[in-house]
Amino acid sequence: MTDATTASPSGADEATRELSISDLLRDQRYQIRAKTDEAAVRRYANALRSGAEMPPVRVAIVDGVPVLVDGHHRVAAHVSIGRSTVMAVIVTAPASEARWLAAQANLEHGLPLKPREAREAFRAFIRARKHVLKGRRRLMSLRDIAKALSGAATHMSIHRWMKKDFPKLSKEYGGGPGPTSNEPPAPESQQQVHFTDAMKAVAQVQITGRAIRDPELRGRLIAAIEDGLKIVREVGPWTLPEMSPDF
Structure with a gap:
């Protein structure tokens, strides 16, 4: 799909294209609403089923990570009806700017x-x-x-x-x-935020992975972990932490 590129009010280039929902970081730090409005999700889902088109969601690339900053309810509606992609307006921004973009979106529309x-x-x-x-x-x-x-x-x-x-x-x-x-x-530094989130996810996999006894499900999990490890290694140089000697 060809990207449509425009200039945002801040002067940064924006591109509109279809993104995989599974690639989006849907982080509460970028959603100032206290909770999801399930009624709104249902309304959006019904509209999508009837063939209605919705405005693209907004995504900020923060340190190379695509972060959803506007459209949490629309994405939830897409997921609820089995869709795996969504149209998104994409802009590159530092974490502080991305948080403001998320807040600004909620100020401009909605409840x-x-x-x-x-x-x-x-x-x-x-x-x-x-x-x-x-x-x-x-x-x-x-x-x-x-x-x-x-x-x-x-x-x-x-x-x-x-x-x-x-x-x-x-x-x-x-x-x-x-x-x-x-x-x-x-x-907190954005690098540390991503590291903390990743470590929590790893710990969760270590805990819940032990409970999976089905060989096929275990194989799918292992394949997903290996794919993730490959992606992390290919991002850039890395070093293993020094191990303390045993006494």
């Missing part, structure tokens, strides 16, 4: 955000440094941040959240907008 979800959108906004006015090295006002969050929170709520979540930045706002000198607290 109003709950207070907890609005706070997550605020955190994503700050960590993506959207509060810094480009070329001027000045900060947006709290009221302008509230507008950028589509009114999901008042400027008073944002002031309260900033004091708790970004205390250093909050001090700069105490005297009004001024030059930015403090970086927002950075979330």
Whole structure:
């Protein structure tokens, strides 16, 4: 399938193409909604069965990993009716930008955000440094941040959240907008996040794999593990950890 390439509002190139759902990282860190709306999934599934077309989902390539940032309900609907692929708009972005893209998508459409979800959108906004006015090295006002969050929170709520979540930045706002000198607290490094998730998955395989007695199922599992190991090895150079000597 030929990719359709356009420019996103941020200036980054976007490509639209069909992706395998199994290749997507559907991570809760990139979904500010507290839970999936099962009723919405059913509505989307019924629409798909009737032949309706839905807008493509949005995917960000973060450190080479395709992360679903918008369209969790649409993907769930595709899966529920047995589809294995979905059309996606793809853009390359750092983790902080991808989190904001996910939050922005929820602000622009769907049900109003709950207070907890609005706070997550605020955190994503700050960590993506959207509060810094480009070329001027000045900060947006709290009221302008509230507008950028589509009114999901008042400027008073944002002031309260900033004091708790970004205390250093909050001090700069105490005297009004001024030059930015403090970086927002950075979330855990994305490499460490991927490593932690991968290690959890490996541990789960080690535990549940022992319970599989059927030879055919065990063979399929082993083949999948070997394929995964091959992919990880081919990504780049790697070294084994040093083993401590026994005493």
